[in-house]
Amino acid sequence: MARPAPDRRNRWRAIALGLLVPVSVAALWELAVYAGLSSGRLVPPPSRIFTTFMELASTGELTRHTIATLLRVLAGFGIGVAFGTVLGALAGYSALARSLADPTLQALRAIPSIAWVPLFILWLGIFEASKVALIAVGVFFPVYLGVMGAIMSVDRKIVEIGRIFRLSGPAMIRRILLPAVLPEYVIALRAGLGLGWMFVVAAEFMGAAEGLGYLLIDGQQLGKPAQIVAAIVAFAIVGKITDWLLVAVSTPFLRWQDVVTHHRER
């Protein structure tokens, strides 16, 4: 293309404007510390965070902690998604299952999930099981609600097309319900994954020997704010990558949606 499309240029402009404030603040702070106006001990300048990040990365510490956290998230996510999908599908499909399960689940949902922590520790011990359970609880609810809502909102008119062509029960599920539910399911999975990353921090505060949450606590106890920020950056990067992977995996199945094509064309 000889000349970028106007909407492409607008996009770059929007990105530049959005970066202006954080980048300026970081640069000013860097200068202030460099000029000796502040020691930067409690609020480390970007260069010190970067150095800490690279140090942690080069010693393999960062990889070890990231993998520990990632495995917890994946285990909790897997369990939460499995339960959320099955129960959500049942509650969406059958009015009886909904009447049986939904009130209880909605009541449980009203409990702030962190409140389960002491109970999980008593039941499952201080090690991995209680952490994974907490993450699974966080992932479960958005997935459950998303799947139930998606199934309940499948257009009856489209289902009638399946009936007119005499689809069997399994064929109706495979050819009509699954594709109809998929866009909302992906959104529910992304919401669940986001909560999984939130809850892993809480889980690792419960006392962990490794993990990005451990780096946070360790940084606090030993007075290493640069390490805390470096761990936060690592959280952001890994969280974004997992979300991006989820989107990348689902995109080929959602090409028919307007929005997805729109993004692809950009």
Next chain:
Amino acid sequence: MLALDRIGKTYPNGVRALDGVTLNVALGEILSVVGGSGCGKSTLLRVISGLDPPTAGRVSLDGAAITAPHPKIGMVFQEPRLLPWLTVADNVGFGLPKLAQAVRQRRVAAQLQRVGLFEKAGVWPRELSGGQAQRVAIARALVTRPEVLLLDEPFSALDAFTRADLQDHLLSLWAELKPTLVVVTHDVDEAIVLGDRVVVMRPRPGRVGEEIAIDLPRPRDRQSAAFDFAKRRVLTALDRAQDRPLSVDDREAETAAGAALWW
């Protein structure tokens, strides 16, 4: 032959949508069904299609009772109801039974050719205009070569020009395989352009009011005097059909049916 024998349909909430509807439609005949709102036109098609079985009476096709959707009965709804996650070609092939891929593709391609949308085969439904989408819906219903095709106000959501175009198009498709067509419409012109016979329904509960044979040669000239005469007969019959005991609340019929049918 499609036979309806004293069909009644009462919904679980007690509303009687149809009562004692008896109709015979010969193979290859085009039957238009007109009537005001609340006269059970759409219910009638849903009963014939097997989507909503009747609560009284019997629907049969060539002697076999229809109680559930049947491979020989196709249906086109008011909305195209295309599956948004399938391409146009896959939508058309949706109802084809398990066939070899090549055979399937050939039949879909041929059907798309017939509705004039061959070049749209790989396109998503959202990229189609209203008229194109409805042509795809007709192709999807016809590709399985049904003996009976039911159309529930198929062109009512389209603009007048596209509507007339699709009426002619439907007739040319019909001329190839001569399936039985049952077309529900609230457009009197449409009923006469298409139908060999026009059934005028009476409301609350839905019953057959009058049957008017349309003996005009095809293609029918919408401007001709004979067409106009047939139209006046149907409109008069509709007028009579609305004439019912005063105990029934008739405001809805006056506004919806009166306005829609006359003007």
